[in-house]
Structures are given as structure tokens and as C-alpha cells.
Amino acid sequence: QQQVKQSPQSLIVQKGGISIINCAYENTAFDYFPWYQQFPGKGPALLIAIRPDVSEKKEGRFTISFNKSAKQFSLHIMDSQPGDSATYFCAANSGAGSYQLTFGKGTKLSVIP
Amino acid sequence: GAGVSQSPSNKVTEKGKDVELRCDPISGHTALYWYRQSLGQGLEFLIYFQGNSAPDKSGLPSDRFSAERTGGSVSTLTIQRTQQEDSAVYLCASSLPTIAKNIQYFGAGTRLSVL
Numbered sequence A: 001q002q003q004v005k006q007s008p009q010s011l012i013v014q015k016g017g018i019s020i021i022n023c024a025y026e027n028t029a030f031d032y033f034p035w036y037q038q039f040p041g042k043g044p045a046l047l048i049a050i051r052p053d054v055s056e057k058k059e060g061r062f063t064i065s066f067n068k069s070a071k072q073f074s075l076h077i078m079d080s081q082p083g084d085s086a087t088y089f090c091a092a093n094s095g096a097g098s099y100q101l102t103f104g105k106g107t108k109l110s111v112i113p
Numbered sequence B: 001g002a003g004v005s006q007s008p009s010n011k012v013t014e015k016g017k018d019v020e021l022r023c024d025p026i027s028g029h030t031a032l033y034w035y036r037q038s039l040g041q042g043l044e045f046l047i048y049f050q051g052n053s054a055p056d057k058s059g060l061p062s063d064r065f066s067a068e069r070t071g072g073s074v075s076t077l078t079i080q081r082t083q084q085e086d087s088a089v090y091l092c093a094s095s096l097p098t099i100a101k102n103i104q105y106f107g108a109g110t111r112l113s114v115l
Helices: none
Strands: A004-007 A010-014 A019-025 A033-038 A045-050 A056-059 A062-067 A072-077 A086-092 A107-112 B005-007 B010-013 B019-024 B031-037 B043-050 B065-069 B075-079 B088-095 B110-114
Touching: A004 A086, A010 A019, A019 A086, A019 A107, A033 A062, A045 A056, A045 A062, A045 A072, A072 A086, B005 B088, B010 B019, B019 B088, B019 B110, B031 B075, B043 B065, B043 B075, B075 B088
Parallel strands: A010 A107, B010 B110
Antiparallel strands: A004 A019, A019 A072, A033 A045, A033 A086, A056 A062, A062 A072, A086 A107, B005 B019, B019 B075, B031 B043, B031 B088, B065 B075, B088 B110
């Protein structure tokens, strides 16, 4: 059972455009929602994260929007740059137990000049 | 180094052989995680260690998989009698044992290929 569903699987955006990646979760116990960025040959690195007490969090060009009632959250990359080309993973955990992260399947973003 | 270190970076083995993958976490991080990343899939949780507590092994896919953590630092993931479906990138992460525990720092992974 996939607890975090991520879409799209791949995304091509022109330089300067907005990249949008969506995730939906099922487990209402989840209370922490990070996004990880992974470049080829590297491990994932935390990009930005949100807790459900806020509906939006912005860090530079990256924004997370969170809709608790719909159990959905999304990553927006404004003014997308070729250097943003990477695979992005949404994740969630409940903050209890072992704090393991449940990941989406990833979105491969390509930003073309 | 300041980051999570994993070795080897690549491992090619024959079906049926045993393999050991090593993870050296960030100094001071008492929480350590192993994940598996298969082609086109997200990261799949395998096992979690926190200090001296019993590990959470709920993600291990079969009894061929085991892991240990010696001295609360270095961890070894062992896969016995490897199968072709074990081919994947095995990622290790570590974190602090506080409210910041959710910030997991990942190593570059070990790419395992079972022929």
C-alpha cells in the first residue's frame, strides 16, 4: 500500500517557469512533510519541510503548499533554473515511533534553457 | 568528513553470495536509517537504529536481510544469498535524537548489482 502518492513522474519546464509537483497522503497521523532533492549519483538532500499547522512555507524560490483537509501538499519552484534539474521526492512521517520517512516515488524534473 | 559515508560505492556480486554494506553516520547522530531505492521507485524504509534501543526492523523484506550497529556509530547491512531482485541503491541516513530528528542526512548510497 503506497501511503504517499506523487505526481507527475516526470516534468519538463522551461527556464524561468514554475515547476509544480503534487503529493497526496493517506495516513492522518502524518505530521511532518519534507521534500528531498536528489542529483544523479548523490543521496537525497532535504530541500524544505512543513508541518500541518501552517498552509504554506516559502524558502527562496521554493514553496510548499499544504491542504490538510484534502491530505495533499505540493512543491512549487518559481523561476526554475537548469540547476534545479533533479529528482524530487515528497515524504511524510508521524513523528512517533521510529521516525521513518515514507517517500513518494519521485518526480524527475528537467529545466530546459 | 562531515557527511554520511557509505562504502563501497558500487558492489557487483553473483546470485547466492553474501554482501556487506557499510555506513558511517555523522558524528553525534544517534539515529541511523537504511533505505532501499529501486529503479523508478521511491525510497523504501528498511531498518532504524536509535541509541541503545532495539532496532525497528519492520521494513526488512526478508530474513536474508540483517543489520547491526556497533558502538552506536558504524552500521553494516548484510544481505545473505543475494537475489537479482536485491539489485538497488542502498542508502543510509542519520539524524539527531531531538525534535530535529526528522532531518535525515543521506549518504551517496551503495549501488548493488546482483548478476
